[in-house]
C-alpha cells in the first residue's frame with residue numbers, strides 16, 4: 001500500500017492529483033480541514049488535507065510534486081490505522097447522528113458513499129432486528145393464545161407446558177392435534193379371563209360392569225360371570241344383581257377372600273368374569289390395602305381404574321396416586337356426557353401414565369360405553385367434535 005498526503009484548496013484539486021499520481025484505483029483514506037500560514041491563525045488560508053492510498057502493486061509516477069508529501073511506511077501504517085478506527089467509529093454512531101452529520105456537513109462524494117453504505121447497512125440491520133423481534137413477539141402471543149385455548153378446555157397447567165414444549169413453536173392446527181394425539185394413550189383390554197374394576201365411590205364402576213357384561217354376553221355372545229365385593233352398600237349389590245338377573249348370567253357377592261376363591265371356581269366355565277369392587281377412599285390406605293388383598297386374590301392383572309371426567313383436577317391426581325398400589329393397567333373414563341370440556345382426559349392419562357380402554361357416555365346399559373380412536377379423542381378435546 002502506498003499512502004500519500006495532499007494539501008489542497010478543494011476536493012476537485014485533490015481528486016485530479018490523486019488520479020494523476022496514484023491512478024484510478026486510489027482510495028481516499030481521510031480528509032480534514034486545516035488552516036495554513038498567517039500569524040496566530042490570523043490571515044491563515046483554509047486548506048483540505050487529503051490522505052489517499054493505492055495498493056503497492058499499482059503503478060504510479062511523479063513523486064516530486066510540491067504539494068505532495070510522500071510519507072514513510074510508519075506514517076502509512078499510522079494513517080491506515082487511524083482511517084480504520086474512523087471507519088469503525090462511523091459504523092457505531094447511530095443513524096440519527098449520521099443524519100445530523102449529513103445535514104451540517106458538505107460531504108465529499110467518496111465519503112458520502114461510504115456514509116450512505118453504512119446508513120444502508122444500519123437500516124438493513126435495524127430491519128433485521130425489528131423483524132426478529134416481531135417474529136419473537138408473534139411467537140409469544142401465539143404461545144399465549146394456544147395456552148388460553150388449552151386452558152379453556154380444562155387441560156391443566158402441567159399438561160399445557162408439556163404440549164407447548166412438544167409443539168416446538170409450530171402452532172399450526174395440524175401440529176397441535178398431532179401433539180395432543182401423542183399425549184394420549186389408548187388400549188384394548190383382554191376381554192377374557194378375570195377383569196377387575198376399581199375406583200372411588202360413585203364414578204360408575206357398577207354401571208360400567210353392567211354395560212360390559214351386556215356387551216360381552218348380548219352382543220359378543222360370551223359366557224359372562226359377575227362377582228361383587230361391594231359389601232358396604234346393599235343397594236349397590238342389588239343394582240348389579242338386577243342386571244345379572246335380566247341378562248341371565250351368574251352372580252356372586254363376596255365378603256371374604258375365601259368366598260372370592262369359591263366364586264371364581266364356580267364360574268370356571270365362563271369366558272369372562274367381571275369383578276366389581278366397593279368404592280374405597282383413596283386417602284384411606286387401610287381400605288386400599290384391604291381392597292388390594294381381594295384384587296390380588298383374583299390372580300389377574302387385568303385391572304382397570306375407573307375415573308369420572310367430571311372430577312376436579314386436584315382430586316384426579318390424588319385418586320390416581322392413591323390407587324397406584326392396586327397396579328391398575330388401564331383407565332376407564334366415565335361421564336363424558338356430563339361435561340362440555342374434555343381436557344381432563346389428557347390430564348388423567350398424564351397423571352396415570354396409563355392408557356384408556358373405555359369411555360362411558362351416559363346411564364344407559366349397555367349402550368353408553370365406547371372405545372374412541374386417538375383422532376376422535378383429540379377432536380373432542382379440541383372442541384372440534386362431540387362425543
Ligand SMILES: Nc1nc2c(ncn2[C@@H]2O[C@H](COP(=O)(O)OP(=O)(O)O)[C@@H](O)[C@H]2O)c(=O)[nH]1
Pocket residue numbers: 199200201202203204205206207208236279334335336337338360361362363368
Ligand atoms: N351421566 C352419567 N352417569 C353415569 C355414568 N356412569 C354411571 N353413571 C351414574 O353414576 C351414578 C353412580 O354409578 P355407580 O355405577 O353406582 O357408581 P359406583 O359407585 O362407582 O359403582 C349412577 O347414578 C349411575 O347411573 C355415565 O357415563 N354418565
Ligand SMILES: [Mg+2]
Pocket residue numbers: 205206207230236277279
Ligand atoms: Mg358400585
